[in-house]
Amino acid sequence: MILQADGEIGEFRDGLPTETALIEKGYGDVDGAFANAHAVVSLSLSIGRHSGVPLETRGAIGRYIAETDMLEMYGAAKVPHWNRDQLAKMFGRTAANTNLFEGHVGGGFGVRGEMYPEDVLVCLAALRLGRPVKWIEDRREHLIAANHSRQQTHHIRAAIDKDGNILAIDNEFFHDQGGYMRTHAATVPDLAAAMLPGPYRIPAYRVLGHIRLTNKTPGGTYRAPGRYESTFVRERLLDAVAAKVGIDGVEVRRRNLIALSAMPVTRALETLGTDIVLDSGDYPKLLDKALDGIGWDALQTQIAQRRKAGELVGSGVAMFVEKSGLGPFDDVRINVGTDGLVEVVTGAASVGQGVETVIAQICAEKLGASYDNVSVIHGQTNRIARGLGAFASRVSVMTGEATRQAALKLRDKALAAAAELMQLSADQLDIVDGHIIRLDGSTGPSMTLAEIAKALEPGSNLLGDDEPGLFAEASFESKHMTYPYGVHVAVVSLARDTGGISVERYLVAYDIGKAINPMLVDGQIVGGVAQGIGGALYEEFTYDDRGEPLAVTFADYLMPTAREVPDVEVIISEDAPSPLNPMGLKGAGEGGTNAVGAAIAAAIDDALGQPGAITQLPVSPQRIKALLNSKM
Numbered sequence: 001m002i003l004q005a006d007g008e009i010g011e012f013r014d015g016l017p018t019e020t021a022l023i024e025k026g027y028g029d030v031d032g033a034f035a036n037a038h039a040v041v042s043l044s045l046s047i048g049r050h051s052g053v054p055l056e057t058r059g060a061i062g063r064y065i066a067e068t069d070m071l072e073m074y075g076a077a078k079v080p081h082w083n084r085d086q087l088a089k090m091f092g093r094t095a096a097n098t099n100l101f102e103g104h105v106g107g108g109f110g111v112r113g114e115m116y117p118e119d120v121l122v123c124l125a126a127l128r129l130g131r132p133v134k135w136i137e138d139r140r141e142h143l144i145a146a147n148h149s150r151q152q153t154h155h156i157r158a159a160i161d162k163d164g165n166i167l168a169i170d171n172e173f174f175h176d177q178g179g180y181m182r183t184h185a186a187t188v189p190d191l192a193a194a195m196l197p198g199p200y201r202i203p204a205y206r207v208l209g210h211i212r213l214t215n216k217t218p219g220g221t222y223r224a225p226g227r228y229e230s231t232f233v234r235e236r237l238l239d240a241v242a243a244k245v246g247i248d249g250v251e252v253r254r255r256n257l258i259a260l261s262a263m264p265v266t267r268a269l270e271t272l273g274t275d276i277v278l279d280s281g282d283y284p285k286l287l288d289k290a291l292d293g294i295g296w297d298a299l300q301t302q303i304a305q306r307r308k309a310g311e312l313v314g315s316g317v318a319m320f321v322e323k324s325g326l327g328p329f330d331d332v333r334i335n336v337g338t339d340g341l342v343e344v345v346t347g348a349a350s351v352g353q354g355v356e357t358v359i360a361q362i363c364a365e366k367l368g369a370s371y372d373n374v375s376v377i378h379g380q381t382n383r384i385a386r387g388l389g390a391f392a393s394r395v396s397v398m399t400g401e402a403t404r405q406a407a408l409k410l411r412d413k414a415l416a417a418a419a420e421l422m423q424l425s426a427d428q429l430d431i432v433d434g435h436i437i438r439l440d441g442s443t444g445p446s447m448t449l450a451e452i453a454k455a456l457e458p459g460s461n462l463l464g465d466d467e468p469g470l471f472a473e474a475s476f477e478s479k480h481m482t483y484p485y486g487v488h489v490a491v492v493s494l495a496r497d498t499g500g501i502s503v504e505r506y507l508v509a510y511d512i513g514k515a516i517n518p519m520l521v522d523g524q525i526v527g528g529v530a531q532g533i534g535g536a537l538y539e540e541f542t543y544d545d546r547g548e549p550l551a552v553t554f555a556d557y558l559m560p561t562a563r564e565v566p567d568v569e570v571i572i573s574e575d576a577p578s579p580l581n582p583m584g585l586k587g588a589g590e591g592g593t594n595a596v597g598a599a600i601a602a603a604i605d606d607a608l609g610q611p612g613a614i615t616q617l618p619v620s621p622q623r624i625k626a627l628l629n630s631k632m
Helices: 030-035 080-090 117-129 139-145 187-195 227-245 249-256 283-294 296-308 355-367 395-422 449-455 518-538 596-608 621-631
Strands: 011-013 019-027 039-047 059-065 070-076 098-102 133-136 152-160 166-178 205-213 265-271 274-278 312-321 329-336 342-346 374-377 429-432 435-438 470-477 485-494 501-511 568-573
Touching: 019 187, 019 265, 030 152, 030 166, 039 227, 059 117, 070 080, 070 117, 080 098, 080 117, 117 133, 152 227, 166 187, 166 227, 187 205, 187 227, 187 265, 227 249, 227 312, 227 596, 249 283, 249 312, 283 296, 283 312, 283 485, 283 501, 283 568, 296 312, 296 485, 312 596, 329 395, 329 449, 342 355, 342 395, 355 374, 355 395, 395 429, 395 435, 395 449, 395 470, 449 470, 485 596, 501 518, 501 596, 518 568, 518 596, 596 621
Parallel strands: 070 098, 166 205, 342 374, 501 568
Antiparallel strands: 019 205, 039 152, 059 070, 059 133, 152 166, 265 274, 312 485, 329 342, 329 470, 429 435, 485 501
């Protein structure tokens, strides 16, 4: 039989319960708030099991070179150094004789790149056979064996005053972990518990999360892990509060948002080993930007007219706070060759998010090099001693700041060498497109970065006690994450005869402090929305009564195509730079996905004219038909 996470606790082995852990967090006087509340709003909500489905399925090549006693694995992603260290430990080797090499992938999305059994097996086979061993999964294997995610059931209630201000939230939820704990352990439910309060003043908060093992595919992270789930739950709760006190969904949010003057906000919660301190944000201003962007008032007029004509159409708003820039460190080494080419070596990983472009931009700007001459080396454990890879929307913040620091060091080093060679002081010089120029605009002999690199080769009198070469290294350390935030607005229409749901318009306003490359940010957001629509309306891993997986092909596991995803309207905002790094950066990788389920659910409620109708994701046409029939 199929096991349910919110069912009775069983044993997966004699004496070992299927409830592997409890997550408890909170602050404030929750019981007191409920005792004195004007009203209490309660909901039971669930999010379906789905996950990232990249175009390329997973694959790996193991190779053992006996002559040098070197074990190599090709096809790493996301966290190559961490996986290298684990493989070395498993095989009784060291980091020095174990190397991992990243493959070029179009997307990671959390599901790709953590340690999987197949990574271990190709290495083991290569060691035993003495020959390279390649493995690649087919689509059916991917849908069955790659990490699933999201499946949670929440029972949440809010204590409110007569105006709809939230006094306290009390939440209990059940997280379906599947057959066993994966390498991320409790990351997803922990983030769901810690991030649920979102952008709102919540004077008192209590959450109890049950991590339960079932007989399904093990769960892991998927883009905006824990936040897609908790945003759906929190925003459904806000809409229920609005219905309770007779105000609209926008007004209830305005009344409960954290004010700009309250920033920074310490939440008395922690996750991922860091205290939650909302570093900066003007949440009301971004809400206004989003409403202006979609033309909210005119939209409501249009919707009213269409309803009079018999259409089922509605709009919904959802807000969220993301987290990004997880530390604790990132290292970067920048080297200028005697050919003038600049190489940035980082322990970050590229999983299709454009890390090569962004890091090269920062390096070129701060160093004064030509962007076209900068290359970024990543995901190769033999090129840099340590690295934390790419997850938690961390690379722009952590690797970006380390790159900025290293580039400035290198610039100072190059100018000092140029000053000596040109018999000028360094403060009279600058570097533009790889050429040394005089700040006063005068002409005369000049140099290039390539010529300086040659002048610093071994044996040069310029070196003194310094190492040969034109290079610099830097590490950036951070104990706190940065917190971008956003607003999603959805417009949907429903088909009375089939229950079909069409997403007609979708807008995302996202404040990330500083956008290094707005085009990449836009792409991240649009792609994230597409994945969020999948989880809201189409994608679900289902099982039969015996626990057999039913969604093993794209005929069973439905994904949105270009037809189902509208042109996404994107507002990239820079009103609240992070005070935690000099460039004010916050990560942009997950905000497009975060609130899609919540916004679409609100829009469907509005189209149906039934507040609180949507209590689970994905929303199927059958569910819409049942709700329509219930009104008849």
